Amino acid sequence: MVGYTPILTVFAICCDMFLTSTVYFSIYCAATRNRPRVLSRAILPGFLSGLMLKLATYCWFLTNHYLSPVVTFPIVSADYGLITALYGSLVFKDVKGLVNCFIFIVASCVVLTGSLLTAFSKV
Incomplete structure (x- = not known):
């Protein structure tokens, strides 16, 4: 390019x-x-x-x-949702209860891990 x-x-x-x-x-x-x-x-x-x-x-x-669009599209698509969920849970207190907080933290870690592995797959 x-x-x-x-x-x-x-x-x-x-x-x-x-x-x-x-x-x-x-x-x-x-x-x-x-x-x-x-x-x-x-x-x-x-x-x-x-x-x-x-x-x-x-x-x-x-x-x-x-990077290539094949690598960046999954990262951007997943991270928009993660940032929106973090904003909603921290500002508006959308996630309530200990079990829901645990599920939210695990899901956030899975999204971050997937994004990092996708990014490092290009290296």
Whole structure:
């Protein structure tokens, strides 16, 4: 992959998402006769989550560049679910009870072990 730059791909995706959301918001403003209801408390978290998504997308393209997509896809697919589950269990206390916590820890260890073994299979 000579000359492949993941940053240009992510930049194109970011521009596409920005233009699409601008068009959707313009249509919404036109439909509400320029009186949109915007929750001001949601603007900064929405902006920050978009930045996190773009950083994750860039990292995914970067790992696709150095490893192969066959290796990176299982890792990324499993780790998204693991991070979401960790966030839900730590912030929202989704996992309750000693047995459920034990099962969650064992499942997290299995996912991490599988991701590490998949990554080291390329080395």
